[in-house]
Amino acid sequence: MGLIRNYFDPAIQYDPWTKADRTLWKQADFTAARADSRDPAVYGDANGQIRMSKYGTIVGLGQPREVTSDNSFRFVIGMTIPSGTRYRTTEPSTARICNSNGFDGVRGTGGAWSTITSNAHVGANCSVQISYIPATFYLPVAAPAPTGYNSNDVNRPIIANACGPGCNMRRYQILKSNYLTTTDFNNASNNFANWFQYHRNRILSIIGSESRTLANVDNMRVGYFTINNRKQPIMYDIGDDTSRKTLFEQIYHLIPLGGTPNRVAIEYLGQQFRRTDFGAPVLRACQKNGGMLFTDGYTNPNAQASPNVPSATYGNADSTGTVNFPALPFADGYSETIADIAASYYSGVNTPLVTGQGFTGGLVPVDEKCATLDKTSADWKRLDCQKDLHMNFYAITLGAQGSIYEVNQAATRDPYANAPNWNADGDPLVNDDGRVIDELWHATINSRGQFINAKSPNEVTAAMRRVLSAASAANSPSGTLALTGARIGAGSLTVTPEYQISNNGTDWSSKLKANQVSVDPDTREARFTPLWEASAQMPAASARNVYFNDGSNVRKFDGTSISLSGLCGLSATLYPSQSLCSQSDLTSLGATAATAANYLLGDRSGEVQQGGKFRDRSTVLGDIVNSTPVISAPVDDYGYRGLGGTLGTSYTDYLNSKRNKAYMVYAGANDGMLHAVDGGIDSTGAVTGGGGRERFAYVPATSYGHMGNLLLPYQVNKSSTLPNFDHRYFVDGPIAVGDTYYNNAWQTTLVGTTGAGGRGVFALDVTNPASFGASSRLWEINDLSGDATVRANIGHVLGKPVIVPVRAANGTVSWKAIFGNGYASASGKAVLFVVDIGTSSTPTIHMIEATEPAGTTAATKISGNNGLGNLIVLDRIDNLTIDPTTNKPARTRDGYADTVYAADLRGAIWKFDLTSTATSVTVPAFTTGTYSEGGLNYRQPITGGLQAASGENGGVLVLFGTGSFSFDKDNQASSALQTQSLYGFTDKVDGVISTTLTRANLTPFSVSSGTSGTTRSLQQGNAPSTSLGWYVDLPAGERFVGYPELVSGILFMPTYAPLAISSGCSTDGVNWLFGLNPRTGVGALSGVRMGGIGGSTLANGSAGISLNTGGNAPVKDVGVSVVPRLEPKVNPKDGSAAPTVPPGSGCWMIVSVAGAAPMYVPYPCGRQSWRQLQ
Template sequence: MTKPAINYLPLKRLVLAAAVMLPLSAQALDPNLAPHNVPLFLSTGVSPNFVITLDDSGSMAWSFVPDSICVSTTRDAGCDAKERRFKSSTFNPQYYNPNIRYLPPLDANGVELTTSFGTAWRNGFYTTHGSIDLDTQYRPQTSFYATGTGSSGYSGRFARHANGGTNIGDDIGSGKFFGNIGETAETKAYYYNFVSGLSGCDGTIGDDDCYQPVFVTATSGPATADISGDGIINAADQDERQNFANWYSFYRTRNLATMTAASRAFQDITPEMRVAWQALNTCTTFGTTCTGWNTATSARTDNRIRRYTAAHKADLYKWLFRLPADGGTPLRQALGKAGEYFKDPSGTDSPYAFDPQVDDDAAKRYSCRANFSMVMTDGTWNGNNAGGTIKSDSTAVALPDIFDTSCPAGTPNCVASPGYTPVAPFKDTNSDSLADVAFHYWATDLNTSLKNDVPRFPSTLDNVDAATLTAAYWNPKNNPAKWQHMVTYTVGLGLTRTLDTTTPKLKWDGDPHSSNMTTSSYKELEAGTLNWPSTAAATAPGKVADLWHAALNSRGKFFSAEDPETLNKSLKSIVNDVASKVGSASSIAANSKRLESSTRIYLASFDSNDWSGELEAIPLDPITGLPGTPVWAANANLPAPAARNIWTTSGGAATSFTGAFGGTLTSDVVNYLRGIKTNELPSGTFRSRTKVLGDIVNSDPVFVGGENFRLEVIPAYVTSYPAFVSSKSTTNMIYVGANDGMLHGFDTATGVEKFAYVPSELHSSLADLTDVTYPSNHKYFVDGAAGFGDAYWSGTWRTVLIGTMGAGGKSVFALDVTNPNAMDGTKVLWEFNGGAHASKMGFIPGPAAVAPFADGHFYAVFSNGYDSTDNQAGLFLVRVDDPSIYYFIDTKYGTAIAENGLSTPKLVDLNNDRIIDAIYAGDMQGNVWKFDVTDSSAVNWRIAHGTVAAPNPMFVAMDGTGGTAVRQPIQSQLGVTGPPSGVAGDAMVYFGTGRYFVNGDAVATDKQSFYGVLDDGSLTSYSTSYGRSDLWTQSIIYQAIVGTQEVRVTSNTPANWTTKKGWVMDLVPPGGALKGERVISPPLLRFGRVIFNTLEPSVNDPCLQGSSWLMELDAETGGNLSYAALDINGDGQFDSGDMINYTLSGSALTSAPAGVKSGTMTLNQPTVVTAGSKEYKFSSNVGKGIGVITEKSGSSAGRTSWRQIQ
């Protein structure tokens, strides 16, 4: 939850620290501060194995889909009746479609292959066999064979016309072909459009009278798609000659289209993914002699699984570009070979080797490595079965995790699976089917030498009760298997119409898990009210349905591609889908700080499979404080697209987010962002979404609901402010940014979106959200935390929300949210991008604060963020009523090789008059800055230490005191409270060091620390900063598992305020091993204790996502507490039973625990809700779980329990 970033001092007790910021951190520190484009906890996992199987059967040479439109017992016969429809994509989706942009293939280096209208390659992958001039020499064809010299051979040389039996040769000579234009002579390239209004047309696609010819020219195109590739649809797209040439050379047959689609999709495979490949009839073993139609020794490739290095990628493309088309369709056998390959347990050839074919370090055979297989085909399977004994989906099976003992007994992870009893939609009456093969390699532990900890999908299936886990097992959308298994993706080319001919007839709408019973049979199959068709006959249509069934049985996905464009997108979707996780990185908001019957918390989360987001309202049990079942989810309560109240800024003025905004932000893109799904796959070209709301990663939900900031203390507002508070809207709101380009405002009572805002900086990049490759090219948009406060100008009070964009942009915006029921363009106050100081603006994590200052005005205050152009740190103060009046206080610290940026500032009122006096903030170079804003003239505001020309930080955090000491970055907002009793000074400042947002930060192990330092109020008398040598030291002296919990004890060095200015504790366990532990969230300051979460990413074992420590220390000394603060024995009491007995240096000791370890990573400061003598601290973890810490108020605290929210 984002909390007001203001402290009112002097205080002699510790107060609640303010807002959680962007979850970022670093070590082994990269000096570059550009944020990574995906959450780091998703980037550190173990790369999967991926076996690719492509169809090289004879039908892949055909230039029509599906098979059923050209039925004959002999090849090619029956398609020669001068039929126009074959030359129209309406009837034959393989033929040229003027509404599709045909992108050329890419070679292994990502360079596009070329062709042209005047010199169009017969085979764009093998140009040796010449070209034709599409302006004069075009003839359609039905097939294109790959090797040999006769009509029965299959090579890159020979094309066949529609009446069969004629070997046309290199020049594609005379002969019949589809249709009646130029039947016996070469002609200009052409296609047919389906026009239902033509004379004699009966309105069906099978009637040749419904087709009108179009000759391809510079002006023949309909200009309905951006076929020119210039980013806009205009008159230039009428010239379809190059587009037709691309289709002719790279797409006109199934084989060519597959090679092209694969060449583009396989560019998206990351270098760390481990890839192997095979075909159905050639390259059928995993070794070093894999070839396509070119069987020369020089054409051999190594298709064994290994990392997708440049060399391995080059081998894949060498094979791909010579993919033949000859033989049958033994899919079952090929899928079985892939599954058997994943059973190789050890050795450098093993898929589980640390670096296959290079290094088989046994300690690095990671048990969490997932196995994926992709099978692409254009027809029904035949030929040999998989071999061996196959577990059938119609037979009961004991699943491997029944015997799983990889986690401690009694924990939710160890709930035994129920085993498999035949159940829909998995079971059928078929035997030895492709679905059975897929089921077998899902239900079998493929490597029994490894423990079973493959990540479940979604990850929320961890830590659930038995009933929930059992239900999840039989939902095909989920994959609960933790054992080593194979997930299979299937792709059918041109097979959708065949599903309509099965018995029973199946409906397909492009979504393998569609809930639309009008367009899809999935819900009936799932319920068991519809059975899978038979696969018994040699050409049974049920074998096409078996592709869908096989994907569901293995918890993969089925794609049916009717045209080359959809095939391209399907293959890309599979590549992008092989690593799916669900997480939550933002903090939790609450509608009350006291536990009552109406108290709720608000949890934001995301699914990285399609980067969708969710916000849920979760009630708290008024007795136990535990979270209940969500009462609403935001996606279910979004208004209809046309009814959504979305605004943006264009040309400096607020405007409704409708229509087109120029460039790539077309009206179709705007409609997509509003929630219209008609242009999504499979019917359209935009990326399909499971939810409209985008991922919410680093933007903390902020609750706005009638807050009273006690501003009547200021004499000018003694009357007006109470009146404003009493008149505040009774509609409480939650505001949160999402990476769909919007800041959203939701009614807390109903979950209905009342308002959304799109920052104008994003206009040029919003179209990226529609791209089908977006899942593997995620970007941040509105990813920063919002802040709010009350402000007064022009005789009126307002509640102002300040939005930041985090890693999504370098702008800040202000909205008037006084009345959330009347939000319109007039409530968009301003956008700010730095003005004359734009080079100072970086990615601002937020939140900004709104507060009154000594010059009589209210300001929005925020850091300059990270990765600014000038690489330095500084503070922005922007007048809320007039953003053209702003002040930038420059620290002048940072360089291109030591980039800097200010972290979220903390505003402090030192004398309790509600006017801000000082602002504290850390930076990425370990500096702690104090900004003096006490002067009544804003131009005199400055850094408190040093001079204006040469400012000094108050303190510098370093990991040592010698000449080799390294600066420690400060990412988190500081915690500030009054100094200890009897100690002179302005404040105590608390903070931890560390960074977690730059690529590489997750595996860094630099030493980080936690500090409590005194600001003694010296101001300009400081000529130099102070640091570690001015502090006394605490340390972690004991760490061990006690009972079932790992705990810590720290030292208890007494305070020494005579010669020192505070304390430091290094986050280093006994023994001195650096494990990358760090602090990236603000501390809590309560009842004389400083409470903070540390983050410890898994550096040595990437199968472990990481962990966190909850630390509770004496705030004045930094030492171990003298009383039990945590219930480590679980008896509900906080007494001697929770003390730790241990031996240190030969002495038997007893101490209270100073820290307790959690097995999940927590990135945020907890949200606190009190209940009488108890208080509850709620935190989100990266698996979408909610951590609940129950404590007694005052001098004792309670136990930790974790509850996972689905």
């Protein structure tokens, strides 16, 4: 006799179903549980009478239930009705029933209730009414009693032959008298009631599992149909609240109906992915597609009746001998099977699923091992290496068993290595028994999906989550990471953004997630505890504190201060490539200044999904793509106490005063705003209220002028005269925050950039975020400026600004914002901006142009527009102290910035002297390698960040990489043929550069991949006689666009290779992380522990590892945290101190990067100090 595997298990917690808003249905009542929790007044339909009877059935689960004549128990030959059973029959007491074949059965009761005094053996099939306690379950005799249950034999008697001849079990009944405490009884009774009402049968269990799983998914489009009612499903974007709710309502309507036409249902499932109508499931050429079937595992035979016969013929699709279907474990000797149908939608006549314009073949991302593994190996066969659009098929059954599945354990465990003998099952078309379970399993293998045989609601949920994870195209991590100060302790916080694109590319939204970081006292490893998610905490539109620059003044953003013309007022001359809205466009949508302002502030009532005309949004928070969030902590110390004098002492006072202020997180988003979000913890690390809640937002002038485009909805009617929504960037650049001194007081200042969203940089006073107002905007520099030189030189600033103090030759100290002018400026030049932080709304700006003499021949002339990007600022000299031996400023640090190294788009590293009044430099410190394209010469561009370290003989070791992924041409095939590099060179020159270093001065390295395809090493080339550094040539198409990080003598540099761009997809984009010795360039990852202090290490010479982010965005940031030194523990027995921790132990740094487990880097214990200018 088999056990009912999905019956109540006291070891499992059963919860009510999950709603679309992630709350739960009402807890079931143990004294009055419903056979079905769905009110037919809400969920009724043509089959409502089925549900009506169940909804109206109220069951007291802890009371004896007297079954009526309409609900008798059916006993079959060979069963035993145990002694003590209370029963009733309609036959008279003189008659015997259930008796035959030598068995006496039981005596009739004439409608009265009676008790059996000895075991009654059933000799003939019969129906008997039984009195029973519904809250009854059975466990093996040796199993321990559930929590709180009285474990004596009286309360849990042994029932002989309960699970078949010779198989005894203990009976448990959830009665108050059987539990040791009222709390234990209440917990048990509530759990059983929830199982009974929400998970008791397959239909209820599926509803529970589907709702529970989908409630935590935000990045998928999901369609839904039943196999007996195959209507073309609507694809719901479940990142959208309204769509999610509609989908959930459909799920709640599920009822059992009809047979099990699985063959035709799976064909219909595959056909959905071939649709090309509006709302079709497949939108992109790189899209992954999953079809999931819930079934009892059986299939109605292929009778001639058309409802059970597929509409097409498929032949023996899995025995074609193609690359995707080698003989084992795919082939069988039968045709038209479910396995053949699934095969045809994976790699056969029905693939690619969609073709034509915009659906180039071969762009679905696959595991990189597909290219390296032997295609006859089991490891290759289990991978999904199909790069054309296809369907992965998944089947979920509840406790089923096949003829092979769960019988042949080796094949069940790994069918790719231990191929099942499908032909031994016979023809699946004529079998409707356990062999059909094998056919479903076979179909999932053919399509590289998964077969899940779940035995409980929790297993179904876990299975669905695995399926969704495999089928999901995933949110794109923005490749960014924000952390508080390096040392993990009270107040350590990390913040990571992710963005998603939905609704035909018109809904770009973000989530901003924070985790509190602590150290496990035993393992010394970092623990990350979720703290908040900002998009879910956005204040109501009327409660937000948002200010904007209208080009002339800073004003409160509301319906009285904005205008429709202002929202569409950005100059088409300045931004010719952007499709801009007009006032008439907004008017045609019915917009007014008030409704437009409310919408942009987060009011959802005007969206199309709410019956309005404005664009639908999944979250009010717009997509955060290139703006790395910055955390400003009340304990941030920028080292200015070391300046001495009044500045030093007053900074000490300022540090003390700001300790009572809130943690803040700042991030730019493409909803037009710089967002200031409450960090949710105080300086002691205690969690406070309001975490994730926006405190204020700022709209720069370049954003305000095209925010009207955010209202434009997706246009189904392509002939509409209204422009369609076109995604664009707004506040998309880097941010810097630092303490500054101006107007005779210390402040905290934010300098932000609009990045790809506009040519602009702005400064805000964020000393008191709670009181942010119009006067908190210090200044703004943009291409709308009245200064013609500023207007010509300012570009899209993609490099991170730096906030530092600078001391002039006369001793005057002022805080500056220093940044490169960016790209695509009107002048096309590379210019360093040095801006006084606190002078006025029209700040003092010193611009220094970096310009090389033009080449005199075609071979020496470097082409392309220019712009200055990332930079690093150093304190190298004391410009007020002259070294008598050199008659130059002394090479000693005085706490003030004096030297800048900056990179330009033409591949030059420039060195600037901040103590000089010069307005130009003409000789680069270094230039990268050159290449030719279209008859013109170019150098490797530098758009990523820079690092600096101490070089030989007091020189500066400058570290960076080349490559770009910021411009249209970066997506073209030609960029995939170019070679980019990682570099480290030493500048030994004090003062002005007179000779430029090149690759010829450096030691070359090339990259070799390990046999696993997930690690890399380096091969050294011929070094020059006097090497001043190194370079690593990356594989073709790979590039560096992130920020290098130095950690305990290892230089970490993330790289990115976008291999194809098509139909809205950046497919096959892969990220790598290099770990190099900064002085020599050799691989330095062998000493790193992967995943934990006790984790594995890499081989000697390892230089790089692959990153698996689940998305296609480039990884840019490397986070670093310091684990506090392991302190001696107290002996728990007597309170004495444990032995002293040996010197040099317990000191670790944690390297965090998207797509990799945390990496632990040891460093020598002891005081660690350095001065870094931000």
